[in-house]
Amino acid sequence: MQLTSGRVLAIGFMLFALFFGAGNLIFPAALGQSAGLNVTSAVAGFCVTGAGLPLLGVAAMARSGCGTLQEAASRVHPLYGLFFTVLAYLAIGPCYALPRAGTVSFEIAVRPFLGGIDPALAQPAFLAAFFLAAWWFAASPRKLVDRIGKVFTPALLAGLAALLLQSYLTPLGLPTAPEPAYATPLKAAGQGLLDGYNTLDAVVAFIYAAFVVRVVKESGAAGRKEVARSVFRAGLTAVCCLALVYVFIARLGAESVTAIGMQDTGAPVLAESAKLLLGHTGAAILSVIILLACLSTAVGLITCCAGYAITLLPQVPYRAWAAVFALVSCLIGLLGLRAIIAAAIPVLMFIYPLAVALGVLLLLNDFFGGRRCVYAWTIGCTSLMAFVYLLRAAGAPLGGLEKILSSAVPLYACGLGWLPFAAAGFAAGLARKEAVPEKRAA
Numbered sequence: 001m002q003l004t005s006g007r008v009l010a011i012g013f014m015l016f017a018l019f020f021g022a023g024n025l026i027f028p029a030a031l032g033q034s035a036g037l038n039v040t041s042a043v044a045g046f047c048v049t050g051a052g053l054p055l056l057g058v059a060a061m062a063r064s065g066c067g068t069l070q071e072a073a074s075r076v077h078p079l080y081g082l083f084f085t086v087l088a089y090l091a092i093g094p095c096y097a098l099p100r101a102g103t104v105s106f107e108i109a110v111r112p113f114l115g116g117i118d119p120a121l122a123q124p125a126f127l128a129a130f131f132l133a134a135w136w137f138a139a140s141p142r143k144l145v146d147r148i149g150k151v152f153t154p155a156l157l158a159g160l161a162a163l164l165l166q167s168y169l170t171p172l173g174l175p176t177a178p179e180p181a182y183a184t185p186l187k188a189a190g191q192g193l194l195d196g197y198n199t200l201d202a203v204v205a206f207i208y209a210a211f212v213v214r215v216v217k218e219s220g221a222a223g224r225k226e227v228a229r230s231v232f233r234a235g236l237t238a239v240c241c242l243a244l245v246y247v248f249i250a251r252l253g254a255e256s257v258t259a260i261g262m263q264d265t266g267a268p269v270l271a272e273s274a275k276l277l278l279g280h281t282g283a284a285i286l287s288v289i290i291l292l293a294c295l296s297t298a299v300g301l302i303t304c305c306a307g308y309a310i311t312l313l314p315q316v317p318y319r320a321w322a323a324v325f326a327l328v329s330c331l332i333g334l335l336g337l338r339a340i341i342a343a344a345i346p347v348l349m350f351i352y353p354l355a356v357a358l359g360v361l362l363l364l365n366d367f368f369g370g371r372r373c374v375y376a377w378t379i380g381c382t383s384l385m386a387f388v389y390l391l392r393a394a395g396a397p398l399g400g401l402e403k404i405l406s407s408a409v410p411l412y413a414c415g416l417g418w419l420p421f422a423a424a425g426f427a428a429g430l431a432r433k434e435a436v437p438e439k440r441a442a
Contacts, residue, residue, distance in 0.1 A: 012237025012238050013241075028046060037177060054239055055239045076375040098305075209231065216230045353386040
């Protein structure tokens with residue numbers, strides 16, 4: 001059975017809303033300020049990694065026929081599949097993305113309206129209410145498409161459209177000179193590529209894709225090809241929406257410098273721009289946007305994390321797992337946004353290269369016949385450099401190793417040194433593929 005275009009569109013909007021959290025608003029706004037006159041090149045690079053890599057993950061999972069991330073990662077080795085999947089769920093769940101959703105929404109949507117109320121007292125109350133609401137929505141996952149795809153997403157897009165339309169009617173100013181990292185269009189595009197990693201959507205894409213595959217099957221799609229086609233169409237809808245929003249928000253950030261000055265993060269860029277463009281009404285609209293974006297993301301993450309946890313410990317009911325993830329996220333959120341981000345960066349530097357390498361391998365699976373040695377060699381070599389980046393981000397002294405890698409490994413300085421390692425591992429795996437038949441023939 002082939003799904004109707006309307007149903008695929010609804011699933012695509014649901015996936016967009018799950019992807020689109022506060023980070024997807026903040027990072028392109030900050031990029032726009034920094035890129036200035038070169039914002040077009042910078043946001044083009046940002047869209048490649050911020051939208052293109054999530055589509056890679058969705059397409060890879062749909063094409064692989066795997067029902068879960070663990071099943072896909074187990075093509076490397078069953079133990080690696082368990083390790084990588086648990087690490088991924090912790091990173092995009094209660095240890096980082098979930099508490100970030102709550103704290104970012106508080107910083108932008110609530111703190112500016114507190115007046116004389118002490119933020120230290122308001123934050124715990126807000127986080128408790130936020131994660132209670134997220135748990136309630138996540139408690140009935142079968143209603144997720146209708147609640148998010150048909151309600152949250154249209155409201156979110158309407159709020160964004162109002163803010164961005166006003167920015168076109170009454171621009172805040174003209175883009176200014178770019179910062180050194182964005183000094184030329186080529187450098188801006190390269191830096192934009194790295195900035196797009198901050199969204200973390202390439203990691204979460206595998207988990208959301210597995211969830212979307214189940215939704216597509218429950219909606220009536222039959223057959224592997226039809227499921228893959230429907231999931232890809234939904235994913236394409238989602239990432240096109242992401243890219244469109246990135247372009248408009250980056251432009252808003254680029255035009256805001258003359259009016260509000262350079263800001264430390266994208267959060268005040270959006271907040272101050274909304275006040276200038278729409279006054280207090282703009283601030284209220286921004287609050288609704290942030291709350292909807294963060295809440296929809298939190299709902300999706302709790303749903304996926306609880307769904308995976310119940311496969312490991314089925315004795316614990318789904319709703320209980322959802323409550324555990326909501327509670328832990330609330331408690332970690334009390335640490336504050338800066339502390340959460342600082343603690344998570346080293347782990348993310350490790351897991352991101354592994355996620356991208358896995359996605360490429362899943363897409364190329366038929367090319368090398370699905371040989372485990374190709375998976376193992378590629379992931380093994382990638383993990384070596386990924387671990388180096390983990391140590392580097394954690395501030396561990398690398399001594400002479402840093403100089404050796406900087407001079408010997410292409411793209412090391414810009415954080416992409418794992419690419420040549422992954423390519424070397426892939427080549428080694430292919431060579432092993434050729435050697436095995438000869439041995440068997442003998």
